[in-house]
Amino acid sequence: LKSLESKYSVFDGNGNGDGSGSCNLSHHPSDHPNHIRSPTTMGFEALLLPLIQSRLLYPTLFLLTLIFLLRLQYNRLQEVIRTTSPVPNVSPVPNAHPLFGHYSLLMNPCQHAFLFKDHATPSGISSMWGPGLKRCASVLLASHARLILRQTSQRDFSEWIIRHGRKTLGEDSLILIPGGSRWKGVRQVVARAFTHDVVRDQCRVIGKTARELVAWLEWSCDRDAGGGNAEDGEDPAIEARDFFKLYSFSVFGRTAMGYDFQSIPKGDKTRRHPHSSRECMPPEAVAFESLNFDIGRRAMKPSALMNPAMQLYWIPSRINRAYWRNSNMVNKMMGGIIGNHMDSMLRLSSHKDNSSSEGRPGGEDTGLRSSLLTYLIHSCMEKHFSKELSPACPFAASSSRPTLSSSSSYVDASSFKPPSNITETARRKIIQDVSKILHTLLLAGYETTALSLSYDLTLETGNENDKNGKGSHATILKGTRIIMNLEMIHRDERNFVRATEFVPERWVRWDSRKGRWVDRDYKAEGKCSMEQGPSSVASTSTPPSLSSEYTIEHSQADCIPAANSANFFAFSDGARNCVGRRLAIMESTLLIAELFRDLCVGFADENFELVKEINFVTVQPVSLPIKFWKR
Numbered sequence: 001l002k003s004l005e006s007k008y009s010v011f012d013g014n015g016n017g018d019g020s021g022s023c024n025l026s027h028h029p030s031d032h033p034n035h036i037r038s039p040t041t042m043g044f045e046a047l048l049l050p051l052i053q054s055r056l057l058y059p060t061l062f063l064l065t066l067i068f069l070l071r072l073q074y075n076r077l078q079e080v081i082r083t084t085s086p087v088p089n090v091s092p093v094p095n096a097h098p099l100f101g102h103y104s105l106l107m108n109p110c111q112h113a114f115l116f117k118d119h120a121t122p123s124g125i126s127s128m129w130g131p132g133l134k135r136c137a138s139v140l141l142a143s144h145a146r147l148i149l150r151q152t153s154q155r156d157f158s159e160w161i162i163r164h165g166r167k168t169l170g171e172d173s174l175i176l177i178p179g180g181s182r183w184k185g186v187r188q189v190v191a192r193a194f195t196h197d198v199v200r201d202q203c204r205v206i207g208k209t210a211r212e213l214v215a216w217l218e219w220s221c222d223r224d225a226g227g228g229n230a231e232d233g234e235d236p237a238i239e240a241r242d243f244f245k246l247y248s249f250s251v252f253g254r255t256a257m258g259y260d261f262q263s264i265p266k267g268d269k270t271r272r273h274p275h276s277s278r279e280c281m282p283p284e285a286v287a288f289e290s291l292n293f294d295i296g297r298r299a300m301k302p303s304a305l306m307n308p309a310m311q312l313y314w315i316p317s318r319i320n321r322a323y324w325r326n327s328n329m330v331n332k333m334m335g336g337i338i339g340n341h342m343d344s345m346l347r348l349s350s351h352k353d354n355s356s357s358e359g360r361p362g363g364e365d366t367g368l369r370s371s372l373l374t375y376l377i378h379s380c381m382e383k384h385f386s387k388e389l390s391p392a393c394p395f396a397a398s399s400s401r402p403t404l405s406s407s408s409s410y411v412d413a414s415s416f417k418p419p420s421n422i423t424e425t426a427r428r429k430i431i432q433d434v435s436k437i438l439h440t441l442l443l444a445g446y447e448t449t450a451l452s453l454s455y456d457l458t459l460e461t462g463n464e465n466d467k468n469g470k471g472s473h474a475t476i477l478k479g480t481r482i483i484m485n486l487e488m489i490h491r492d493e494r495n496f497v498r499a500t501e502f503v504p505e506r507w508v509r510w511d512s513r514k515g516r517w518v519d520r521d522y523k524a525e526g527k528c529s530m531e532q533g534p535s536s537v538a539s540t541s542t543p544p545s546l547s548s549e550y551t552i553e554h555s556q557a558d559c560i561p562a563a564n565s566a567n568f569f570a571f572s573d574g575a576r577n578c579v580g581r582r583l584a585i586m587e588s589t590l591l592i593a594e595l596f597r598d599l600c601v602g603f604a605d606e607n608f609e610l611v612k613e614i615n616f617v618t619v620q621p622v623s624l625p626i627k628f629w630k631r
């Protein structure tokens with residue numbers, strides 16, 4: 001190269017031979033009688049010259065070597081994809097990207113049928129690659145899903161979700177802790193607030209909220225029917241997503257925080273049409289929603305992963321400023337509510353000996369209305385003041401605590417008594433802890449994630465259509481990420497008969513002796529139909545006429561077998577199942593009962609097509625315009 005440099009310096013355009021000028025092509029070295037070279041050599045030399053002259057040669061060589069090594073690695077990954085499968089003996093879903101695997105397909109709910117169904121084995125196992133060629137698998141058979149969910153408590157989130165989730169939800173967010181003793185401790189504390197008795201106490205408040213919502217709808221139906229709609233030029237279509245969120249925020253506020261957001265309009269004069277339900281959301285709820293949306297946006301959008309302004313919160317970008325504004329608003333609201341609640345708990349606690357009415361630290365009045373918060377505050381205070389707790393686990397359950405499943409009397413039974421006076425620092429820390437738990441709980445209403453296997457697992461495929469025949473096995477290796485699409489499991493004929501149809505009678509039958517609908521017993525009916533043939537189900541399940549539209553002829557109970565509730569995973573299963581399922585079931589049951597007593601619902605647009613999107617951890621409809629009318 002030195003000789004090349006000196007040679008070219010002779011033909012320097014400036015003629016001074018110092019290599020400072022550009023190459024003058026009229027003095028090309030090939031003109032020299034002693035230098036007859038091929039055009040390739042000439043091109044190569046012409047390319048090298050500016051590099052040599054500008055001292056860029058070594059950085060360029062380094063870059064080229066790097067590109068070469070990356071290319072080698074890329075080829076190696078392609079070879080891995082070609083020759084191996086994430087689940088041995090199960091052909092992987094095609095078209096995996098060597099770096100991102102099937103990530104882009106996984107992020108698109110419209111592609112899930114392709115991933116989880118079209119390319120699954122006859123026994124419903126699909127084999128995929130995650131980013132960085134992490135082994136991924138998915139199952140469709142309920143028996144497989146049950147086995148996996150009941151044997152693992154390890155949740156597997158991407159590093160990005162953990163990072164951004166923790167920023168908003170805190171270090172001890174139940175959802176984000178992968179597993180182990182730390183998760184167990186937090187789970188115990190939170191689960192105490194959702195026992196059967198505690199949730200039953202909330203029934204009255206939830207029912208009241210549902211009635212207010214239905215009264216609002218009925219008012220709007222009357223108004224629309226009376227021509228109010230035409231006058232105002234309003235569109236009576238209601239966005240289901242916003243409307244039902246308003247309900248869950250109101251319920252959560254009243255049950256978990258003892259706080260009324262006043263978001264369901266009451267009184268004819270001030271009422272707005274329910275299609276404006278988004279505008280009726282309190283600003284704190286909108287801020288909370290934005291924070292949750294923000295986690296997904298920062299952690300899952302490929303463009304955001306490369307954008308420093310989306311990854312570093314201190315950069316004063318528009319999105320970061322909005323984040324801090326929303327975060328402050330939510331923290332201020334929660335801090336105020338928790339602080340007030342804690343102060344009244346402490347006041348009551350200091351008078352405890354004089355009062356016989358206090359079954360719970362919050363006292364009779366507040367305890368019933370917001371016992372969830374009372375329980376959480378009590379647990380967090382215990383964490384702060386109990387010397388027995390392990391410092392490694394902020395919520396570690398002490399041996400003196402009553403067992404988890406012991407019912408709502410935990411607070412009464414707990415040996416911990418809150419002090420009458422606490423320092424401002426301790427008070428602030430407790431408020432912060434409870435606030436983060438509440439934030440997680442509010443978010444978790446929409447939660448669904450992936451599990452990671454910490455052992456080897458063999459799934460019996462047992463299907464004669466499987467490649468290896470009946471009785472064959474698929475082995476899912478340790479560390480494989482299991483992604484379960486619960487909606488697809490529920491809509492699979494192998495798990496439920498007529499799985500895609502709405503047939504509630506698969507769950508209930510009319511009991512004429514009791515005069516009401518009762519849950520069907522899958523095991524008993526299965527046994528009965530085996531002994532007496534399929535017609536035995538029919539005689540016990542004749543429903544009464546519920547309304548002019550619903551008659552005995554419409555009943556499906558006679559022609560559908562009882563469904564197996566163990567195949568129903570809407571709230572997951574095993575140790576990592578939904579901690580708030582009792583509250584969620586009560587919330588939805590009461591609303592459905594109130595709603596459909598006098599109202600009917602339908603799509604606002606007959607040609608409506610459902611489009612879904614992944615938002616942090618759930619799949620939601622992008623839009624779902626509906627209409628209500630009176631029966």
Ligand code: HEM
Pocket residue numbers: 155174175187190440441442444445446447448449450569570571572575576577578579580581583584585
């Ligand atoms: C219809 C409403 C709901 C559905 C369908 C639902 C569903 C689920 C599912 C499937 C999981 C497991 C996710 C996984 O394995 O990765 C889960 C976890 C969880 N849910 Fe729910 N949930 C609902 C409502 C609620 C409510 C109202 C709360 C609390 C107020 C709640 C709190 C939680 C928590 C804290 C977890 C995490 C538990 C843990 O990691 O140990 N959920 N939920």
